[in-house]
Amino acid sequence: MATIKDVAKLAQVSVATVSRVLNSNGYVNPTTKERVNKAISDLNYRPNDVARSLFKGRSKMIALFVPDIMNPYFPELARAVEDVTNQHDYTFVLCNTDDDIEKEITYLNALQQKSVDGIIIVSSTINKEHIQHINVPIIALDRILSSDLSSVTVTNREGAKEATEYLKEIGCERIAHICGPENASNTVQRLRGYLDVVKDEDWFLSSYVVSGGYNFDKAVEVTINLLKDHPEVDGIFAANDVMGVGVMKAAQSLGLRVPEDLSIIGFDGIALGKTTSPSLTTMAQPIYDIGARAAEILIEHINDKELLRKREEFTVKLIERESTKVRR
Amino acid sequence: MATIKDVAKLAQVSVATVSRVLNSNGYVNPTTKERVNKAISDLNYRPNDVARSLFKGRSKMIALFVPDIMNPYFPELARAVEDVTNQHDYTFVLCNTDDDIEKEITYLNALQQKSVDGIIIVSSTINKEHIQHINVPIIALDRILSSDLSSVTVTNREGAKEATEYLKEIGCERIAHICGPENASNTVQRLRGYLDVVKDEDWFLSSYVVSGGYNFDKAVEVTINLLKDHPEVDGIFAANDVMGVGVMKAAQSLGLRVPEDLSIIGFDGIALGKTTSPSLTTMAQPIYDIGARAAEILIEHINDKELLRKREEFTVKLIERESTKVRR
DNA sequence: CTGAAAGCGCTAACAC
DNA sequence: GTGTTAGCGCTTTCAG
Numbered sequence: 001m002a003t004i005k006d007v008a009k010l011a012q013v014s015v016a017t018v019s020r021v022l023n024s025n026g027y028v029n030p031t032t033k034e035r036v037n038k039a040i041s042d043l044n045y046r047p048n049d050v051a052r053s054l055f056k057g058r059s060k061m062i063a064l065f066v067p068d069i070m071n072p073y074f075p076e077l078a079r080a081v082e083d084v085t086n087q088h089d090y091t092f093v094l095c096n097t098d099d100d101i102e103k104e105i106t107y108l109n110a111l112q113q114k115s116v117d118g119i120i121i122v123s124s125t126i127n128k129e130h131i132q133h134i135n136v137p138i139i140a141l142d143r144i145l146s147s148d149l150s151s152v153t154v155t156n157r158e159g160a161k162e163a164t165e166y167l168k169e170i171g172c173e174r175i176a177h178i179c180g181p182e183n184a185s186n187t188v189q190r191l192r193g194y195l196d197v198v199k200d201e202d203w204f205l206s207s208y209v210v211s212g213g214y215n216f217d218k219a220v221e222v223t224i225n226l227l228k229d230h231p232e233v234d235g236i237f238a239a240n241d242v243m244g245v246g247v248m249k250a251a252q253s254l255g256l257r258v259p260e261d262l263s264i265i266g267f268d269g270i271a272l273g274k275t276t277s278p279s280l281t282t283m284a285q286p287i288y289d290i291g292a293r294a295a296e297i298l299i300e301h302i303n304d305k306e307l308l309r310k311r312e313e314f315t316v317k318l319i320e321r322e323s324t325k326v327r328r
Numbered sequence: 329m330a331t332i333k334d335v336a337k338l339a340q341v342s343v344a345t346v347s348r349v350l351n352s353n354g355y356v357n358p359t360t361k362e363r364v365n366k367a368i369s370d371l372n373y374r375p376n377d378v379a380r381s382l383f384k385g386r387s388k389m390i391a392l393f394v395p396d397i398m399n400p401y402f403p404e405l406a407r408a409v410e411d412v413t414n415q416h417d418y419t420f421v422l423c424n425t426d427d428d429i430e431k432e433i434t435y436l437n438a439l440q441q442k443s444v445d446g447i448i449i450v451s452s453t454i455n456k457e458h459i460q461h462i463n464v465p466i467i468a469l470d471r472i473l474s475s476d477l478s479s480v481t482v483t484n485r486e487g488a489k490e491a492t493e494y495l496k497e498i499g500c501e502r503i504a505h506i507c508g509p510e511n512a513s514n515t516v517q518r519l520r521g522y523l524d525v526v527k528d529e530d531w532f533l534s535s536y537v538v539s540g541g542y543n544f545d546k547a548v549e550v551t552i553n554l555l556k557d558h559p560e561v562d563g564i565f566a567a568n569d570v571m572g573v574g575v576m577k578a579a580q581s582l583g584l585r586v587p588e589d590l591s592i593i594g595f596d597g598i599a600l601g602k603t604t605s606p607s608l609t610t611m612a613q614p615i616y617d618i619g620a621r622a623a624e625i626l627i628e629h630i631n632d633k634e635l636l637r638k639r640e641e642f643t644v645k646l647i648e649r650e651s652t653k654v655r656r
Numbered sequence: 657c658t659g660a661a662a663g664c665g666c667t668a669a670c671a672c
Numbered sequence: 673g674t675g676t677t678a679g680c681g682c683t684t685t686c687a688g
Contacts, residue, residue, distance in 0.1 A: 001463070003665055014675045019667055026668095027673055044461075049441040050381045051665035054680050059378060070407050070599075075397045082397075082424055091442060094422040096410055112329075113377040114419060133372075135329070216603065245603045252605050271398075275544065275573045276604055277580050331681055342659045347683055354684095355657055379681035382664050 002043040011039035022047060059115040062298060063093035064141075065104065066122050071214070072242060072270050073287070074122070077141070080291030081120060088299055090117065099181075101125040112136055118298040121145060124184040137301035141294040143185045150301065150310040152294040156186045159283040159316035160193025163237050163265045166281075166318060168197065171327035172235025172263055176208040176226055178219055178247060180239045187214075190239045190267060208233070212243040219246030220253075227254055227262075234262055234327070241266035241273045244280050248323060259325035269319060278322030285316050330371040339367035350375060387443040390626060391421040392469075393432065394450050399542070400570060400598050401615070402450070405469070408619030409448055416627055418445065427509075429453040440464055446626040449473060452512040465629035469622040471513045478629065478638040480622040484514045487611040487644035488521025491565050491593045494646060496525065499655035500563025500591055504536040504554055506547055506575060508567045515542075518567045518595060536561070540571040547574030548581075555582055555590075562590055562655070569594035569601045572608050576651060587653035597647060606650030613644050 053059040066074040082092040118137040128146040140151035180187035212219035238244035244266025269284025381387040394402040410420040446465040456474040468479035508515035540547035566572035572594025597612025
């Protein structure tokens with residue numbers, strides 16, 4: 001790899017001049033400039049970003065923490081973040097945390113040592129204490145981590161409420177809820193939204209709420225038990241689509257017809273919901289948009305350390321598909 | 329952030345000594361060592377990896393190119409690569425290329441400027457010329473790019489053959505194939521495997537092969553047309569699972585029963601195939617394993633520049649699920 | 657066993 | 673307009 005010195009030598013100028021044309025910084029005679037540019041292309045010279053980073057203390061890298069990229073909610077988020085990141089000439093680092101605080105701390109340290117410029121975090125385990133020593137801008141995405149961090153989330157409670165009300169409106173009389181892992185902030189909000197609607201119904205039982213941990217297999221399992229214990233249930237609101245599909249699988253394995261015997265609504269709006277038969281009704285998040293927005297806000301923070309904390313909430317939207325049906 | 333100088337000052341030694349204890353390099357008196365370690369922890373000092381990289385010319389970063397992480401085949405691959413990468417203290421960079429050669433070249437240059445240590449590439453567009461100037465180790469994954477690159481792939485042709493034979497064995501008499509994008513090496517191999525089995529059948533028609541571009545919506549569309557033109561088709565081998573699920577969706581929308589009227593087999597073995605009803609029979613790849621192996625081989629190349637090119641092929645395995653059924 | 661100093665490649669004062 | 677030079681933070685000869 002050619003260095004700036006090689007270019008300077010070939011163009012018969014000093015390295016400072018080369019640096020000037022490289023960064024279009026300060027005055028440089030058009031003729032010299034041309035000579036330098038020729039040398040650059042002759043040598044196929046590319047500036048060394050590591051050296052630049054060392055000088056500037058910034059690396060032009062942004063990292064995203066997700067629990068597990070294999071969970072189908074995250075690829076779209078990751079894609080959005082990468083796109084924005086890339087548009088702004090940052091390099092995109094992906095970290096799978098498994099929601100394991102040990103791994104998260106290890107990543108946090110490693111990234112800081114690499115001078116990453118900012119981090120976007122989806123986590124249920126990180127809290128204020130873990131990040132107070134970190135002097136890199138951090139944005140919370142999908143779930144809130146700490147009151148003093150900028151965040152991009154969706155209207156979880158309102159959306160959950162709307163989903164549950166929808167089930168009621170189409171005629172469901174016993175509505176159960178498969179919730180996510182207890183420690184995630186969005187699990188709590190979605191559960192609240194559900195309870196807002198059903199807690200005063202005389203049929204409501206606390207055993208209508210079971211945890212599926214945002215996980216397909218777990219959701220299948222708990223739904224089978226739920227439906228065996230409570231055959232009267234005719235509507236299920238799953239806190240995410242992966243579990244919604246699990247609920248469908250469980251119902252079908254029990255010989256129930258969806259939506260005739262059981263209506264199902266999910267949350268998230270991932271592509272998976274379109275592939276099943278019947279396809280899954282859901283409260284769709286603008287997943288790509290929230291990922292992209294988080295990246296934009298992060299970049300604002302990077303460019304302006306004094307920027308005030310921002311909290312943005314995107315609304316979710318009902319998408320009626322085939323897993324729900326008006327009953328008479 | 330504290331620097332090595334601060335540590336040196338506090339421990340009353342030179343930076344060289346600090347460096348020595350940092351890297352357990354050369355002799356250093358146990359007492360001094362302890363003093364240095366105390367200073368390190370007192371200052372909560374972490375070495376600056378950028379400075380290290382500049383000196384060493386290596387960045388401890390590995391990149392993975394995928395066409396699009398939103399395609400459900402790639403998250404598992406990415407996860408595997410990230411896990412191995414992480415175990416070896418590398419940072420994982422993810423690049424979505426959209427199989428766009430322009431983007432790929434841009435990434436290649438940007439990564440080289442950042443001194444990435446190695447790149448794993450899934451691509452249908454990159455070829456020998458594009459990478460001959462790159463002096464960073466590169467491994468091809470899933471698809472072969474160039475004869476002189478190490479690669480990790482699966483037995484595409486054999487697997488396709490087995491899938492098609494399986495359909496024949498269970499009694500399908502008219503077997504069609506939904507293939508991938510023409511330029512991908514694995515599309516070609518899977519198509520060949522299919523043809524190996526059917527080309528001499530007297531019922532075989534070239535219009536039994538249609539391209540679904542490895543894409544769900546496209547597969548739905550072309551399958552509908554195929555099934556309308558050729559209602560006699562009673563078995564379909566889709567070149568990947570995403571298309572397999574699309575085929576199922578198409579068949580169901582046409583009122584066909586799967587597997588009674590139409591048996592479907594996919595390729596890949598992604599989790600999606602388990603969620604549908606009926607679940608999808610498939611030729612499963614050891615996706616995680618090939619991703620992990622590619623990362624391991626890459627690291628071998630990084631550690632030994634003279635390492636000979638390796639080409640590893642993993643075998644695929646039939647997983648019978650509900651979308652295929654023996655017919656009488 | 658430890659320190660001084662050169663240098664990785666680049667940028668940004670500061671001179672001229 | 674252009675060159676000289678001092679670092680950015682670290683590692684590694686080379687002395688001692």
